[in-house]
Amino acid sequence: MGLDFSVVPGFLDTILLGGLWTIAVTVASALLSFFGGILLAVIALYAPLVIRLPFRFFAWLFMGTPLLLQLFLIYFGLVELGIDLPAFVAGVIGLGLHFAVYSSELIQTAIVAVDKGQMEAARTLGLSRGQSLRRIVIPQAVRDVIPPIGNNMIALLKDSALVSVIGVSELTLSSQLAIGRTYRPFEFYATAAVRYYFINLGMEAVLRRIERKTALSR
Amino acid sequence: MSDPHKFLEIRHAQKAYGQLEVLKDISMTVDRGEIVAIIGPSGSGKSTLLRAINDLDPLTSGEVILDGVQVNKDLPHRQYEKHINQMRQQVGMVFQHFNLFPHLSVRDNVTLAPKMLKGISDAEADKLAEQQLAHVGMSERIDYYPSQLSGGQKQRVAIARALAMNPKLMLFDEATSALDPELVEDVNLVMKRLAEEDMTMVIVTHEMDFAASVCDRVLFMDGGVVVEEGPPDVIFKNPTQERTRAFLSKHLSNVQK
Numbered sequence: 397m398g399l400d401f402s403v404v405p406g407f408l409d410t411i412l413l414g415g416l417w418t419i420a421v422t423v424a425s426a427l428l429s430f431f432g433g434i435l436l437a438v439i440a441l442y443a444p445l446v447i448r449l450p451f452r453f454f455a456w457l458f459m460g461t462p463l464l465l466q467l468f469l470i471y472f473g474l475v476e477l478g479i480d481l482p483a484f485v486a487g488v489i490g491l492g493l494h495f496a497v498y499s500s501e502l503i504q505t506a507i508v509a510v511d512k513g514q515m516e517a518a519r520t521l522g523l524s525r526g527q528s529l530r531r532i533v534i535p536q537a538v539r540d541v542i543p544p545i546g547n548n549m550i551a552l553l554k555d556s557a558l559v560s561v562i563g564v565s566e567l568t569l570s571s572q573l574a575i576g577r578t579y580r581p582f583e584f585y586a587t588a589a590v591r592y593y594f595i596n597l598g599m600e601a602v603l604r605r606i607e608r609k610t611a612l613s614r
Numbered sequence: 615m616s617d618p619h620k621f622l623e624i625r626h627a628q629k630a631y632g633q634l635e636v637l638k639d640i641s642m643t644v645d646r647g648e649i650v651a652i653i654g655p656s657g658s659g660k661s662t663l664l665r666a667i668n669d670l671d672p673l674t675s676g677e678v679i680l681d682g683v684q685v686n687k688d689l690p691h692r693q694y695e696k697h698i699n700q701m702r703q704q705v706g707m708v709f710q711h712f713n714l715f716p717h718l719s720v721r722d723n724v725t726l727a728p729k730m731l732k733g734i735s736d737a738e739a740d741k742l743a744e745q746q747l748a749h750v751g752m753s754e755r756i757d758y759y760p761s762q763l764s765g766g767q768k769q770r771v772a773i774a775r776a777l778a779m780n781p782k783l784m785l786f787d788e789a790t791s792a793l794d795p796e797l798v799e800d801v802n803l804v805m806k807r808l809a810e811e812d813m814t815m816v817i818v819t820h821e822m823d824f825a826a827s828v829c830d831r832v833l834f835m836d837g838g839v840v841v842e843e844g845p846p847d848v849i850f851k852n853p854t855q856e857r858t859r860a861f862l863s864k865h866l867s868n869v870q871k
């Protein structure tokens with residue numbers, strides 16, 4: 397039996413919806429990982445030891461264990477503690493925190509690398525240390541890590557397929573559902589691959605835009 | 615408080631980095647409206663002294679008093695931070711390498727601190743930026759980013775940024791020594807204009823001609839002490855100390871000699 401892509405259009409709804417869920421999971425997790433990453437970086441660099449240590453442990457946990465396991469823990473494990481999160485929320489928290497830890501490492505390095513003269517100039521004007529960090533140092537650090545964080549976000553898009561295992565009917569899971577009905581795995585997985593590819597292109601376009609917009613500010 | 619003499623007073627300033635004594639018991643005063651140049655060889659402690667004035671490099675011991683208020687007060691950390699931020703708002707500083715904020719437009723470089731610290735409105739801030747930039751001849755560049763400016767233009771924006779806080783004292787640490795020679799004069803003109811407007815200024819410089827033509831008094835530092843001080847005429851033409859003479863023979867241009 398040959399390939400027959402004519403079955404695909406019949407599942408247009410499923411396909412579109414799956415794509416939308418993947419975009420929703422990716423965007424929400426990307427935002428969480430971005431702002432979480434900044435927060436974690438500031439904590440790692442400036443918080444007192446009693447706060448820093450638990451966060452260090454948390455970072456180690458998220459970097460040293462499989463994302464799949466983290467998703468199971470958040471979605472199924474937390475139920476035992478009476479925390480019953482919707483699959484979408486659990487997925488976003490898992491993906492978002494996982495990538496926040498990676499972003500935080502990048503942002504920490506970038507904060508330390510911002511020219512000392514920037515903090516000095518801000519303090520000289522009368523800004524407090526916190527104000528100087530917030531308005532002068534961190535924005536420059538964030539600007540400097542846009543390219544590597546962009547790469548992380550593309551990795552995040554690909555890893556978003558993992559939330560299918562906790563039942564978010566995103567792109568991968570919705571393809572599996574269609575395959576269950578048609579027994580046409582190649583057609584639907586290929587369609588899924590094409591969709592990931594286009595979302596990827598979209599993300600790269602957004603990134604390039606941001607990079608172009610911040611080009612003057614270096 | 616309104617004593618025009620001793621507007622800025624430094625008493626027994628000492629600073630050590632480990633074993634290295636960088637400032638050895640320096641005392642000096644600056645009158646209101648006075649323009650003082652600090653000259654001396656590299657490593658003599660000029661920057662350290664200047665940066666002690668707004669406590670960017672805290673002294674090991676000694677006092678800095680501005681307009682009757684001690685800058686480097688001994689206070690608990692939180693109170694001290696509040697106090698020093700308050701004091702720094704009154705002291706403008708200009709750095710050798712400009713230290714403009716590259717992620718902000720020229721306008722925002724000038725208005726960031728007044729907006730954050732004085733709570734002025736956007737309209738007032740725009741007016742302030744226009745005023746201050748006109749003052750340094752940078753009006754047409756108001757919506758540029760620092761990366762689009764020449765060194766001399768950056769330094770003039772940096773001066774406008776400092777002036778936007780309406781400081782009562784301006785500190786310059788080799789403001790022109792990172793500039794291409796043809797751009798130096800633009801910045802010098804701005805500083806001269808400030809001098810004419812009776813701004814009190816302390817200027818660390820390697821440009822003896824500029825010091826001679828603009829400053830009321832010159833301090834020669836070497837090895838962490840003030841070796842000699844006086845009006846430019848005396849320091850440049852009839853220095854009494856051998857170390858001053860030796861330094862000047864290397865640094866005075868032919869015009870001065």
Ligand SMILES: Nc1ncnc2c1ncn2[C@@H]1O[C@H](COP(=O)(O)OP(=O)(O)OP(=O)(O)O)[C@@H](O)[C@H]1O
Nearest residue numbers: 631634636654655656657658659660661662663788
């Ligand atoms: N953070 C620091 N740690 C250790 N030593 C320092 C530090 N900052 C300055 N010094 C030393 O203090 C001395 C005085 O430095 P300072 O920068 O005040 O000199 P300067 O007169 O401004 O010199 P230049 O003309 O080169 O700018 C130098 O010997 C310098 O190496």
Ligand SMILES: [Mg+2]
Nearest residue numbers: 660661662787
């Ligand atoms: Mg110096």
